[in-house]
Amino acid sequence: MDRGIKEALIDIVGPDGFTDQLIDRVAYSYDASDNDHRPEAAVWPATTEQISRILILANEAGFPVIPRGAGTGLAGSAVPICGGLVMDLCRMNRIVDIRIPDRLAVVQPGVVYADLQKALSPHGFFFPPDPASGKACTIGGNVATNAGGIRGAKYGVTRDYVLGLEVVLPDGRILRTGSSCMKSVSGYDLTRLFVGSEGTLGVVTEIILKINPRPTAFSTGLARFARLEDAGRAVTGIMHSGIIPSVLEILDENTIKVLREHGGMDIPEAMAIILVETDGYTEAETAYQMDKVVSVFEKNHATHIQTVDTAQGAEALWSTRRSVSSVAAQLRSNNVSEDVAVPISRVPDLLTGISAIVRNYRLPFVIFGHAGDGNLHPKIMYDAADPDQARRAGAAVDEIFRLTCRLGGTLTGEHGIGLSKAPFMRLEHDPVAMDVMAGIKRLFDSNNILNPGKMGLTV
Amino acid sequence: MDRGIKEALIDIVGPDGFTDQLIDRVAYSYDASDNDHRPEAAVWPATTEQISRILILANEAGFPVIPRGAGTGLAGSAVPICGGLVMDLCRMNRIVDIRIPDRLAVVQPGVVYADLQKALSPHGFFFPPDPASGKACTIGGNVATNAGGIRGAKYGVTRDYVLGLEVVLPDGRILRTGSSCMKSVSGYDLTRLFVGSEGTLGVVTEIILKINPRPTAFSTGLARFARLEDAGRAVTGIMHSGIIPSVLEILDENTIKVLREHGGMDIPEAMAIILVETDGYTEAETAYQMDKVVSVFEKNHATHIQTVDTAQGAEALWSTRRSVSSVAAQLRSNNVSEDVAVPISRVPDLLTGISAIVRNYRLPFVIFGHAGDGNLHPKIMYDAADPDQARRAGAAVDEIFRLTCRLGGTLTGEHGIGLSKAPFMRLEHDPVAMDVMAGIKRLFDSNNILNPGKMGLTV
Numbered sequence: 001m002d003r004g005i006k007e008a009l010i011d012i013v014g015p016d017g018f019t020d021q022l023i024d025r026v027a028y029s030y031d032a033s034d035n036d037h038r039p040e041a042a043v044w045p046a047t048t049e050q051i052s053r054i055l056i057l058a059n060e061a062g063f064p065v066i067p068r069g070a071g072t073g074l075a076g077s078a079v080p081i082c083g084g085l086v087m088d089l090c091r092m093n094r095i096v097d098i099r100i101p102d103r104l105a106v107v108q109p110g111v112v113y114a115d116l117q118k119a120l121s122p123h124g125f126f127f128p129p130d131p132a133s134g135k136a137c138t139i140g141g142n143v144a145t146n147a148g149g150i151r152g153a154k155y156g157v158t159r160d161y162v163l164g165l166e167v168v169l170p171d172g173r174i175l176r177t178g179s180s181c182m183k184s185v186s187g188y189d190l191t192r193l194f195v196g197s198e199g200t201l202g203v204v205t206e207i208i209l210k211i212n213p214r215p216t217a218f219s220t221g222l223a224r225f226a227r228l229e230d231a232g233r234a235v236t237g238i239m240h241s242g243i244i245p246s247v248l249e250i251l252d253e254n255t256i257k258v259l260r261e262h263g264g265m266d267i268p269e270a271m272a273i274i275l276v277e278t279d280g281y282t283e284a285e286t287a288y289q290m291d292k293v294v295s296v297f298e299k300n301h302a303t304h305i306q307t308v309d310t311a312q313g314a315e316a317l318w319s320t321r322r323s324v325s326s327v328a329a330q331l332r333s334n335n336v337s338e339d340v341a342v343p344i345s346r347v348p349d350l351l352t353g354i355s356a357i358v359r360n361y362r363l364p365f366v367i368f369g370h371a372g373d374g375n376l377h378p379k380i381m382y383d384a385a386d387p388d389q390a391r392r393a394g395a396a397v398d399e400i401f402r403l404t405c406r407l408g409g410t411l412t413g414e415h416g417i418g419l420s421k422a423p424f425m426r427l428e429h430d431p432v433a434m435d436v437m438a439g440i441k442r443l444f445d446s447n448n449i450l451n452p453g454k455m456g457l458t459v
Numbered sequence: 460m461d462r463g464i465k466e467a468l469i470d471i472v473g474p475d476g477f478t479d480q481l482i483d484r485v486a487y488s489y490d491a492s493d494n495d496h497r498p499e500a501a502v503w504p505a506t507t508e509q510i511s512r513i514l515i516l517a518n519e520a521g522f523p524v525i526p527r528g529a530g531t532g533l534a535g536s537a538v539p540i541c542g543g544l545v546m547d548l549c550r551m552n553r554i555v556d557i558r559i560p561d562r563l564a565v566v567q568p569g570v571v572y573a574d575l576q577k578a579l580s581p582h583g584f585f586f587p588p589d590p591a592s593g594k595a596c597t598i599g600g601n602v603a604t605n606a607g608g609i610r611g612a613k614y615g616v617t618r619d620y621v622l623g624l625e626v627v628l629p630d631g632r633i634l635r636t637g638s639s640c641m642k643s644v645s646g647y648d649l650t651r652l653f654v655g656s657e658g659t660l661g662v663v664t665e666i667i668l669k670i671n672p673r674p675t676a677f678s679t680g681l682a683r684f685a686r687l688e689d690a691g692r693a694v695t696g697i698m699h700s701g702i703i704p705s706v707l708e709i710l711d712e713n714t715i716k717v718l719r720e721h722g723g724m725d726i727p728e729a730m731a732i733i734l735v736e737t738d739g740y741t742e743a744e745t746a747y748q749m750d751k752v753v754s755v756f757e758k759n760h761a762t763h764i765q766t767v768d769t770a771q772g773a774e775a776l777w778s779t780r781r782s783v784s785s786v787a788a789q790l791r792s793n794n795v796s797e798d799v800a801v802p803i804s805r806v807p808d809l810l811t812g813i814s815a816i817v818r819n820y821r822l823p824f825v826i827f828g829h830a831g832d833g834n835l836h837p838k839i840m841y842d843a844a845d846p847d848q849a850r851r852a853g854a855a856v857d858e859i860f861r862l863t864c865r866l867g868g869t870l871t872g873e874h875g876i877g878l879s880k881a882p883f884m885r886l887e888h889d890p891v892a893m894d895v896m897a898g899i900k901r902l903f904d905s906n907n908i909l910n911p912g913k914m915g916l917t918v
Contacts, residue, residue: 174891175892240559285747412643432632
């Protein structure tokens with residue numbers, strides 16, 4: 001990095017806020033995806049004003065700035081593909097305010113998701129989105145990727161809970177969007193333009209979140225199916241039964257096999273498992289909902305149905321679900337975790353189609369995901385040291401994206417486009433949409449200094 | 460209107476799709492606000508392609524186009540303040556598809572809100588937002604203003620249910636945003652940029668809406684309070700009690716007086732009435748929630764509490780609430796209906812403050828609204844033929860906006876900025892936000908032909 005720029009950065013963030021040591025540059029070249037590229041340096045800003053000064057400098061000197069949370073992203077959104085300066089927001093980790101009577105929390109972007117939940121818990125409140133990386137990921141990252149999780153069908157995603165933002169624009173100006181009100185239709189919805197924009201339009205420095213009272217009663221149910229079609233019909237049947245389950249997860253045949261053979265779990269073979277949670281305020285209410293679910297299971301020829309109302313019993317079922325990703329990851333040295341979504345009724349087609357595609361490329365894989373909102377995570381294992389395996393994994397993913405778009409789906413339900421899906425944006429979006437998105441990027445960041453190279457935008 | 464343009468328009472929409480007769484121009488000079496201005500002509504397009512051709516023509520010839528739903532808006536968003544061509548979307552009123560297994564409905568913008576609910580009802584589903592003008596207003600208008608209603612605290616607003624859009628851009632290009640998926644984070648959130656944009660960025664021609672299973676059980680409760688502070692504490696107490704009521708409405712002292720004296724209703728005097736509905740799947744569940752509400756009422760010294768579990772009993776209570784606006788409107792020949800919102804805990808301050816302001820201007824008024832999301836509707840009655848009354852009404856509204864912004868509030872919770880609130884945008888938004896909004900308007904509509912003069916944007 002240019003000596004003058006380095007000195008200017010140190011002047012802004014202090015000597016302990018800057019690094020260009022190799023070990024840090026290597027650490028900041030990755031996220032949780034398979035992408036990597038080294039930045040020239042990294043900073044740990046502590047204030048909005050420092051961030052503003054850094055962006056002004058970047059615009060003058062013309063170097064890329066890549067905002068970063070915990071690096072748990074699965075799409076390469078935080079990987080500095082054009083080099084430049086990684087801006088790690090971990091020092092801006094203050095829960096600024098919890099205002100229960102106003103039903104909101106104000107946080108800095110570096111607050112860890114689990115820390116916010118811990119702080120809300122004594123009040124009986126929670127932040128409903130629930131990314132699987134919740135122990136490590138930051139709220140800033142949740143906002144940047146519009147993070148979802150297993151409760152999406154009932155509770156929606158991060159976007160539905162962001163009331164307002166403080167954002168440093170690429171030119172250094174500080175923008176305040178939204179408000180502390182539950183409702184507002186005052187001017188354009190700038191807030192949601194930043195949610196899911198993967199740090200390409202501005203650096204979010206403060207977030208006002210709507211929070212919910214935490215449900216106090218839960219029921220959990222599990223069903224095994226001998227035919228995938230039956231499981232698919234059960235998914236749409238549940239969503240059609242008059243209730244909205246808080247969780248509706250599906251595990252495919254392969255997932256079950258991997259859990260049996262590699263996770264040492266005592267699960268009978270099946271073509272699919274569906275896991276459902278219903279929540280509410282009273283046991284009668286969660287049971288009422290679970291009765292509907294069970295009756296859908298029965299109507300669709302589930303070969304085994306189990307329901308539990310105790311936290312302990314539920315934990316046993318959920319630990320199965322939670323172990324899928326780590327057990328599967330052991331099969332090969334590398335894996336690619338995808339995140340496609342389709343209209344709910346197309347979930348069976350997507351499951352069958354993905355299985356056929358990956359089998360054809362002879363790679364181990366599992367498919368699981370949030371069937372209640374049509375969002376599946378196929379995970380394909382391969383050995384990156386074997387170029388042929390790597391090529392086959394890439395080709396399989398390519399075909400999965402094409403299938404998804406043919407089914408009226410989207411490339412990403414909750415992980416973001418980043419680098420991994422950038423080449424496929426035009427499969428989903430027509431030239432008009434791509435042009436409008438690029439226009440928005442240019443409007444905010446005419447010099448393309450903020451997280452360049454992401455989302456397939458031609459700037 | 461220029462003869463050549465008129466002929467070109469008739470060529471696009473046919474002779475029965477165009478009017479420049481005085482009676483129509485007068486009809487299209489109003490909405491439900493106090494603003495008015497005559498357009499030069501109006502069209503009733505029937506297809507997306509016609510709309511595209513009209514906008515291309517408007518860009519070439521440089522005349523304004525003002526998209527219009529049912530004209531029930533209360534902020535002047537559909538009033539053609541710069542003249543030009545009103546584009547009434549009433550002929551695009553087809554419910555394109557109801558896909559219950561996918562949990563969505565696809566509609567054209569001219570579909571009347573009530574017609575959509577009627578079509579969803581046999582499936583046991585509903586579209587949760589519920590504008591008071593639901594019998595007449597259109598879904599396109601709901602999208603343009605991000606319409607809310609009395610169920611906002613639990614169910615959110617229109618924005619939370621729009622999955623995707625077809626939009627004709629001001630330059631005539633056709634844009635498709637979002638998808639039929641429950642979740643997507645693929646590219647910038649263009650969908651929500653159009654929601655609430657009041658027809659200034661594009662003409663929405665198709666809407667994909669997420670729909671919900673309709674709750675099957677309801678409880679209704681009413682409490683009267685002798686002190687406003689107690690009612691205010693009850694509002695925050697309810698939102699803090701661990702449940703989210705489906706409805707939480709407040710009527711102020713003046714509203715009660717007007718209902719007694721002018722509505723002929725047998726209601727005892729009180730400083731405030733709070734009306735609450737809880738909903739769910741079972742009676743036990745709604746009763747559980749209502750018990751929490753009642754205990755908050757008791758703790759906050761309600762002088763009278765009434766709960767009903769029958770539809771008939773509830774109807775009696777709700778008819779009181781629903782008659783407020785029409786009874787109050789009889790007091791003078793004109794009225795202005797405002798729509799300010801504040802953080803929930805500031806509702807008592809807003810009530811007290813608005814009362815003091817309007818009393819000072821010696822005009823009859825009522826205040827009611829959706830306390831559960833901090834959104835109040837002060838309605839000030841005046842006689843427009845008396846210039847002094849009109850001036851006083853305007854001055855009162857000005858002060859109400861200033862108070863709202865001092866309380867951390869927003870000019871509009873659900874009606875939109877339109878013309879009525881355009882002069883006040885800078886009270887709420889700083890120069891950076893105003894500049895970014897104007898930049899977005901210029902990006903989409905560089906010739907400023909689409910609904911110009913709205914939202915206080917300097918283009």
